[in-house]
Amino acid sequence: MSTQSVPRPDEARRVPDRLRSPLGRLLKSWEVLLLLVAVAIFVANSFASPYFLDAWNLSDATFNFTEKAMIAFAMALLIISGEIDLSVAAIIALASTAMGAAAQAGIGPAGLVAIGLVCGLACGAFNGALVTGLGLPSIVVTIGTMSLFRGISYIVLGDQAYRGYPPGFAWFGQGYVWWVISVEFVLFAVFAVLFAILLHKTNFGRAVYAIGNNPVGALFSGIRVARVKFILFLLTGLMSGVAAICLTSRLGSTRPSIAFGWELEVVTMVVLGGVNILGGSGSIPGVVIATFVMGLVTFGLGLLNVPGIVMSIFIGLLLIGVIALPRLWAMARRE
Amino acid sequence: MGVFKRLMTGAAVAAAMAGGAQAQDDPVRIALVVKALGIGFFEAAHKGAEEAAEELGNVEIIYTGPTDTTAEGQIEVINSLIAQRVDAIAVSANDTDALVPALKKAMDRGITVISWDSGVAPEGRQLHLNPSSSPLIGNMIIKLAADHLPDGGEVAVLSATTTSTNQNVWIEEMNKVMGDYPGIEVVATVYGDDLADKSYREATGLMQTYPDLDAIIAPTSVGIVAAAQAVVDAGKVGEVNVTGLGLPSEMAGAIESGASKSFAIWNPIDLGYSATMLAYNLATGEAEAAPGAEIPMGRMGTLTLDDNTEGAMADPFVYDASNIDEFKSIF
Numbered sequence: 001m002s003t004q005s006v007p008r009p010d011e012a013r014r015v016p017d018r019l020r021s022p023l024g025r026l027l028k029s030w031e032v033l034l035l036l037v038a039v040a041i042f043v044a045n046s047f048a049s050p051y052f053l054d055a056w057n058l059s060d061a062t063f064n065f066t067e068k069a070m071i072a073f074a075m076a077l078l079i080i081s082g083e084i085d086l087s088v089a090a091i092i093a094l095a096s097t098a099m100g101a102a103a104q105a106g107i108g109p110a111g112l113v114a115i116g117l118v119c120g121l122a123c124g125a126f127n128g129a130l131v132t133g134l135g136l137p138s139i140v141v142t143i144g145t146m147s148l149f150r151g152i153s154y155i156v157l158g159d160q161a162y163r164g165y166p167p168g169f170a171w172f173g174q175g176y177v178w179w180v181i182s183v184e185f186v187l188f189a190v191f192a193v194l195f196a197i198l199l200h201k202t203n204f205g206r207a208v209y210a211i212g213n214n215p216v217g218a219l220f221s222g223i224r225v226a227r228v229k230f231i232l233f234l235l236t237g238l239m240s241g242v243a244a245i246c247l248t249s250r251l252g253s254t255r256p257s258i259a260f261g262w263e264l265e266v267v268t269m270v271v272l273g274g275v276n277i278l279g280g281s282g283s284i285p286g287v288v289i290a291t292f293v294m295g296l297v298t299f300g301l302g303l304l305n306v307p308g309i310v311m312s313i314f315i316g317l318l319l320i321g322v323i324a325l326p327r328l329w330a331m332a333r334r335e
Numbered sequence: 336m337g338v339f340k341r342l343m344t345g346a347a348v349a350a351a352m353a354g355g356a357q358a359q360d361d362p363v364r365i366a367l368v369v370k371a372l373g374i375g376f377f378e379a380a381h382k383g384a385e386e387a388a389e390e391l392g393n394v395e396i397i398y399t400g401p402t403d404t405t406a407e408g409q410i411e412v413i414n415s416l417i418a419q420r421v422d423a424i425a426v427s428a429n430d431t432d433a434l435v436p437a438l439k440k441a442m443d444r445g446i447t448v449i450s451w452d453s454g455v456a457p458e459g460r461q462l463h464l465n466p467s468s469s470p471l472i473g474n475m476i477i478k479l480a481a482d483h484l485p486d487g488g489e490v491a492v493l494s495a496t497t498t499s500t501n502q503n504v505w506i507e508e509m510n511k512v513m514g515d516y517p518g519i520e521v522v523a524t525v526y527g528d529d530l531a532d533k534s535y536r537e538a539t540g541l542m543q544t545y546p547d548l549d550a551i552i553a554p555t556s557v558g559i560v561a562a563a564q565a566v567v568d569a570g571k572v573g574e575v576n577v578t579g580l581g582l583p584s585e586m587a588g589a590i591e592s593g594a595s596k597s598f599a600i601w602n603p604i605d606l607g608y609s610a611t612m613l614a615y616n617l618a619t620g621e622a623e624a625a626p627g628a629e630i631p632m633g634r635m636g637t638l639t640l641d642d643n644t645e646g647a648m649a650d651p652f653v654y655d656a657s658n659i660d661e662f663k664s665i666f
Contacts, residue, residue, distance in 0.1 A: 302415030308402035
């Protein structure tokens, strides 16, 4: 790993006496920038469409990103540690298929949740074992398991669908805790806090940064690199399981094409959130704001009936813009 | 400043609209939701919807859909349509079941929901518009052959597989109406398994076994193209007429060479037109969707709903030398 804790060239020449404060300032500025983008989009949307500022509509809009965001939190940690998991959408398909088969056998909501979580964990463990046990590159392993997990769903289901989930199961994806606050949104908020604490306030989180910056150095510092990475794959699998429960409950049915293509949207959220794709830096608040940015953009453009293709172009430009802006600013300042 | 105020204004507008006190000159907004944007078939349906809107006047068509054919993408589109409080949603669904919760929510908020082309489970829509029905298709495929055989003749059927449900039902329906076409005799039914090469061999075999064969009926888009090629290769253009169900883009060559005089499939323009008419009539309260109801759909006549609140639009549309050029670029 050639990645060092010098994400910007201009700061490389200054040797800081204390490492944390400039790094902290950098992260803060990224989040502030994103927050400004989010506010700008919010204001633009409320002027562009008379339907935007409506509590129920905004509540509906959160469903467009809450499930993906829950995976993005775990994915952020994994990418900070220098690994990636592209099989997350396929894990959703497999976990959803397992829950569908169980529902068919008459298992109740609690049992279905357990099956979804266990299936996610098992897939995560499989990825983790291949990456940390055999030392294979995670991008290759998870491209492989992406086909494997979804392939199993296709073999089980073919062109059929599982439906007839027990009535109580709909609570996770269609239920509301209070007024317009959906169950999914509460889960999203709770996991955001949990992952923020895990990454920013625990030894484990510090180990994740250390591994991402210099895995060999981390190993010689007494960090059990393989074990931390394995746990991160488990977490990503688990969060995919949670997303599978929410999405299956929201759709009320399972087809093998469920959540197709989500892995790229999840990675986009993470990168937009300021996580370095090469590992070593990033924050959960950044990812949280990024999920809102993406959710607001797609919903706002949807209200104006902008075709999905144009929407993808917009998201792409936004991603490039937000990443390029600090670089351009730094270059301009140097001259 | 003002976010809270705007929020309240938004809520007030919502309340006013939900109250049903809609001004007279507000257009009826009908959303035509397709499986994915950029597909010729659906672009043609959009054309039909605009035609219906023009005829009705005071109708705004919102043509939309996801980038790829996923249920999740369609749900996002439907959520944004619910937020815009459109008057009606007419959807060709990517998934029979997955759209039901989203569409139920739309109906709960007073939006008319119908499905067309590719249906939604009954609890997620008010009615479903099928492009055609099995009896109509069964009758059409034999009629296409008989129209060019005024003195009767021998015809053979080239089907898909022995277990293809659709084809078997259509052939069964065809056999029921054979009495209406005196002099026409079905001499054989063979199966090309919806594979181009096997269909080609079976068609060639038919012409060798029955030298007096006058027509091959292929109610499958793979079989009809293969049979037309077999007729051309055997030098029997003009002697053996290939007909059945096919896609204009794939059949344009066969029409040009004369191997096929005509064939049929649904017309996407009529489909979009009818879906819009139905959505309009339900949304304005001029008709109600219930089993047995008859709902007018402009120049396409009326739709009669069965016990599942489904209905068939019309006979499959006939394509021949006169209109193939117009449609071959569409689908």
